Amino acid sequence: MKQHSLFSKFISWLSSPEVFGSASKNLVGTWLLFEYYMDEREELVHMREIDLRRENQKVVITFADDEFEVNAHISVPLVARLKKGRWSVAKNFITFIDPENFRNNVEFQFAFEKGNLKLLKKNERGMIEFFGFFKPAAEKQKSS
Secondary structure: OHHHHHHHHHHHHHOOOOOOOHHHHHHOEEEEEEEEEEEEOOEEEEEOHHHHHHOOOEEEEEEOOOEEEEEEEOOOHHHHOOOEEEEEEEOOEEEEEOOOOHHHOEEEEEEEEOOEEEEEEEOOOOOEEEEEEEEEHHHHHHHO
């Protein structure tokens, strides 16, 4: 009994995004922003899905094997400047690699929760530059 329990936990862990390499498989596809937070001066801004629609803001990120493309109409400069390039994963960090200038690379901490992708970027003072919640594009089509 105990062996079976340990084995099933091990199998579950192997398929989780914590295991090296499996996170990249979970990222491949198209993701739609549905909520975000950011520090603006001394205030935490929270934009919900309804707010994004009302202000005509959107972010769509498509991950292929090792390339990404971002279609962004958003008032967050960090995200708005992302266009296309390569991406890489190390532990729970994803780096968007600018093909023209490595100084423009952007690194986010990421996690998966209930099938959604969370991207977090803080500045050197610990303020939130962007904390976005993305759902898979297929889910958007189901709810429309």
